[in-house]
Amino acid sequence: MSSKRAPIIGVIGPGQCSGKLKIQAEQIGQTIAAEGAMLVCGGLGGVMEAAARGAKEKDGTTIGIIPGDKKSDANKYIDIVIPSGIGEARNLLIIRTADAVVALPGMYGTLSEMAFCMKTNTPLVSLQAWDISDKIIRLDDPIKAAKEAIRLARERK
């Protein structure tokens, strides 16, 4: 009767991005859902939206922790919207909620999230995002990256 918590995988990256990055994010989202994990992200556009869309295509569960206080700010692929109302500080909640994280190349928001992964010993798989630690697992294939994150999340539990 107690909860069997599915692993939660965070996907981080820019809120506006190229088509190539969107395709990668979508594949990551699909893989997360297909493997029985849940997705957490920042709930807005770009990589966040593409990853959530991918997860919904495979019937997954998507959590979006948004900076503002209006649920309508979230993209339409988010099942559970957490309107944090605490602005950028919500980035820390995304990382804490994730059992492992996949990073796509982003700017300073992504960098601060990656730094926070390192600080909190959250397993981090990177597809050509910032190079700030040897502990980051670098992969080029989005599907392999998502699978590796799920493996690390399960191992951690």
Added chain:
Amino acid sequence: MSSKRAPIIGVIGPGQCSGKLKIQAEQIGQTIAAEGAMLVCGGLGGVMEAAARGAKEKDGTTIGIIPGDKKSDANKYIDIVIPSGIGEARNLLIIRTADAVVALPGMYGTLSEMAFCMKTNTPLVSLQAWDISDKIIRLDDPIKAAKEAIRLARERK
């Protein structure tokens, strides 16, 4: 393919409480799940644990936004643990995440959450909790209270 968001009902009340309150909270949780809504709460003990247990008994989905940064702080009936790490400020996230709230009699934490419901126009059903506004719907039966909160949540969307 986009998400059909189920209503999310917040349950607030003391982290330590009498057996009577636990039974009420459990019935509220059961009703929320049986009616196809999701539960959000503070993820710890007392009313929060009883409500989450009730929801899991009826196969519902439970979200716990906890004050600390360790998932292990959450009670075992929480499916999705959000380790906010922002302490009491997480109370505001519970209210913002909820589409409607049921309050059980608690102390000042509960009062501040009820005040925040009023401030954000979040529908609030109370079982003998603080009397701070005419906008609060007062009911004595936990099952009716949960159903009324769900009705208000659906109406709001």
Added chain:
Amino acid sequence: MSSKRAPIIGVIGPGQCSGKLKIQAEQIGQTIAAEGAMLVCGGLGGVMEAAARGAKEKDGTTIGIIPGDKKSDANKYIDIVIPSGIGEARNLLIIRTADAVVALPGMYGTLSEMAFCMKTNTPLVSLQAWDISDKIIRLDDPIKAAKEAIRLARERK
């Protein structure tokens, strides 16, 4: 060489208010500064601005913890602007920063702050604000209220 921390008095109340309340807030601010204490408030308009203006008239130090992330949101009587960027959650920081609090009659934001004072055992003096606890000290004169808050703040240290 180490810091001699002056007591910090919080002043809470509505962001829009009548002339009568502004006069009271200004007198409270004046008294805080005249007695060698510092003022902390939410940094915006109404009671917050009047109290800060009062403090500056007596050459005091004013701290404003604002909800947004732009210093320009603060009123012009604030010396030290803390742009929290965490919205309403900043209310908790005001109470934690204060060694004692004076409340003027406000709505639900004020109520949640008063509730948080009670939760954290922060001494609270009220000028006809919400009646939620016997621990609140009720006074009608703003100058006496400010002096009592300063006394309680000094006693606490």
Added chain:
Amino acid sequence: MSSKRAPIIGVIGPGQCSGKLKIQAEQIGQTIAAEGAMLVCGGLGGVMEAAARGAKEKDGTTIGIIPGDKKSDANKYIDIVIPSGIGEARNLLIIRTADAVVALPGMYGTLSEMAFCMKTNTPLVSLQAWDISDKIIRLDDPIKAAKEAIRLARERK
């Protein structure tokens, strides 16, 4: 009668550090105070304590935004303790409160703060800290670094 806001300089770096770093941080704090600016930091040990001590040696004003909710966690050179109670999320408040920042070499907490400076266009002077942007001003001398940060803070206003 309105406030003449002094520039506020943030000093960031590790909470535990070598004697060399402490000396640099102390010189930075001294310079900030000697030049009429205020210091904001994380309020704890290491670089934060040394910088605050330096500022107090020159009769400056020191603000410490600490992660926890107890004022006693702050080091003894902090005049104004903001007990945020929001954990690591308080790093963002330090950066938002600062008009310019000096970074000393730290780990991932420092990195996330530097990333947040870049995200918010906060002028950043670095003494051999993380190299994440061409916009960071690199200097080797702590006194020059502090003076440059103050110059940038004044220019920004």
